[in-house]
Amino acid sequence: MPRFVLRRAYFAVLTLLLVSVVVYGVFSILPFDPAALTCGQKCTPAIVEANRVKLGFDKPLWEQYWLFLSGIFLGRTYGAGSAEFTCPAPSFGYSFNENMCVSDMLKEALPITINLAIGAFIIWIIVGVGLGLLAANFRGRWPDTISTVFVLLGTSMPTFVTGLFFLIYVTIKWKIVPLSLSGYISLLDDPVKYFQYFILPWITLAILYAAFYTRFTRATVLETLGEDYIRTARAKGLSERVVLLKHTMRAVLAPITTSAGLDIAGLIGGAIITESIFNLPGLGRMTLQAVYEFDLSVVLATTILAATVVIMMNLIVDIAYGYLDPRVRMK
């Protein structure tokens, strides 16, 4: 197993390098002068040139890339003399639009996105797998019908429709959940405000995924129930409950874990629409903003972060799969 992880880690690093080179390359061929974007309307040729030197845009491309790369591990110092400042490791560069080190921006945005993703994940797994199981168990009866309707609605309604509906009705018109004005508060500081802040974004995000997982779980459970080893379990005299919750679920667990891991990884890259509707300053919104403003450092940082999460999750899923499926483990 350790060797397997090592080998995968080695490929992960290679992949990340490739991702960063591609992002760097794409930005370098865009017809914009990155230095000119640093000062907006105040720009004079002198300031532009000064910023160019300060941020290292005067150096050849490969050197810029190298500075960026080494900055991740060693931190990076910009400018000289009195204007000198340092973004400590891990430095992902400096954003002129925000006048901050990118790593500091990430520190603010990341907890919001992670909380959003994990909360939504918990809801969609419970709802999706639960409803899928019910639908499979009562196939053709009313729980199955309800789940079918839910799947249809959930997969066909875009996130911005459900999100806006919640915002306008639940918060503004019906005032069920108060509008959260305080910004992000950690769960430990004030649980009530934390839930007020996140509950609607969670539900909005979870609906779509829960619908997918309901359909997926129902199909997988039904397929498994037709397996010979389920017949064997019944022939032993086990009750339907044990057959379903133990023998069937055990077999369904592996494929659900796989897709859940990858879905969560995708969300940590940023749930752009949900974050925008509910005005959550998470990674998704940050990236969107940076793309509008050609803020190379931020885009680079979030892209690499997203890629890292996806690759890590892939690795975790593979390891988990090895635990869940003995046939894979042995090889």
Add this chain to the structure above:
Amino acid sequence: MSTPLLSVRNLQKYFPTSRNVGFKKQKLQVKAVDGISFDLMKGETFGLVGESGCGKTTAGRTILKLIEPTAGEIIFEGQDITKLRPGLMTPLRSQMQIIFQDPFSALNPRQTVGKIISAPFEIQKVTPAGGVRNEVSALMERVGLNPEHYNRYPHEFSGGQRQRIGIARAIALKPKLIVADEPVSALDVSIQAQVINLIDDLQKADGISIVFIAHNLSVVQHISDRVAVMYLGKIMELAKTEDLFTAPHHPYTTALLSAVPQPDPRGERNRERIILKGDLPSPINPPAGCVFNTRCWKVQEVCRSKTPELLTVGKSQVACHFPE
């Protein structure tokens, strides 16, 4: 003695496989067919029997070059086709056909029966006298299908009828060689007999040479002129059907014959059965020496070190250090 239609010499087919050992992939080989030789005469039925994993199916496909052989020679009508490029194989393909085991998956479900049976004419760009449609109808009649069912789809037929469709397709171009790979093992007993009779009749009428691959010894005995028994990629014993079934020389043949229950309760009650111990070893790592040594009850030291050659014993050819 006439020249054989097909000569197989030292045929080998190894499939590459691998196992992860740390950072390195260890390359391994599945020795599916490991040096078999035999001749197939014109109009002869040659049975290839053995248990699952013995390489009989791979052997059948390699002979037709549906799979490229690893080593050895395949000589068809005096021509060495072992290294023939696919393009040059095409004209020969009309002379050699295959019938598959599973009549359910071997036919394209989206094509009508007429289309399926006429495909060989299209591929080989041959127009039979009287037109394709008439020829296909005649073929359907010959294999016992109603020609009026020309436009039906495979799912509208039963297993036995589907196998007839497969046979009609195989004989469409009047081939000289047919490899029949377990053609009746997916069929019910009463249907099995119909299909076996059909193959028998067609062969007698057209003088086709057949390599008949099966695990069912009774069926093989019924249809074959000569039989080769395979085990782990090698031929253990090759003989005329009568000789092999009445006087087996190889311990594996003996055990195999003794394991098959016969529909004769009184005979079964008095029968001495040799029950082999254990399972088939892995073809990735076959036993050294004689491949059968791990399950053989006559095993001696030499069997574990020296591979026996296929030598003539009585009227048979046997690969055993201690033939009966």
Add this chain to the structure above:
Amino acid sequence: MKNLLEINDLKVTFPTNDGFVNAVDGVSLTVAPGETVAIVGESGSGKTVTSLSVIGLHNPKVTQISGSIMVKDKDESLDIVSAPLDKIRGYRGRVVSMIFQDPMSSLHPYYKIGSQLAEAYLVHHPGKKEAANKKAIEMLELVGISEPQMRAREYPHQFSGGMRQRVMIAMALMNDPALLIADEPTTALDVTVQAQILQLLKDLQKKSNMGILLITHDLGVVAQVADRVSVMYAGRMVEQGDVDDIFYSPHAPYTLGLLKSVPKMGAKNSERLKAIPGQPPSLINLPKACAFAPRCEYTSLAPAGSCESVRPDLIGVTESHKSRCHVPEEKRDKLFAAEIKGARA
């Protein structure tokens, strides 16, 4: 009740898109302790549906079932057809066990062999974990698996096909059932392994005196292990009797046809096989006639028109030997005996 199992006039139908399928149509049979009763038939004959209904494994939501299946447990007995599911579950794996055709897919791929075996014991002996594990090792040893301690900790995919069928047998015998149903137990196995498994079943039967209901299409296997045989065709039982009656003095044309169509080892191979012409009928809306009539070569010997319009009854040739045919018995007696002799010569 003397017998372990008494099936009486069992009928099983279920709906499909094309109409009702009469999968089993009036089957009766018994199994006594220590005897092996075989149900022989081709695919679609209803033999597997019959065997599944014995432990109530038919789908109760869609299946219509009538008749009775009495299963004996010590001093009481239970009618599986009418009993509530809870009660049936108490019998499954304890009084009646079942092994299936495909040992590759019949074991749960994600649980260790040992725990799958132990579970079979724990269902009927809740809480007795230690006893269950001990019994699991014992049973593995009994079915001829070496190093059972170690192998109990392995997963099914680490076993070969033959070994898996041994494991299935061990699992079926965890509670020392009185009756074992074996549904094509050796069909997926090679002949040399089949010989091992059949031998094992025989040995186990001798030790425990259990009854075996064997479902198979292989007449050779039947001849080797069965004491009594029921031949099924299109959901109906066409002949029933001792194994020698069935093989040496068949009285149903279908049985005769089946015996004649199998190639025999040792016989001269130049002769044509005597195939049964035609196809088995569809089980949907079967006519009230002899189901075998369209394929039968003896209909001319029966009273005119009877084969095509009336369903023959299962009538006794002797007390233990019954067959279903309109052809008068005295005509069949000599004719069929001669035919079977000819086929054997």
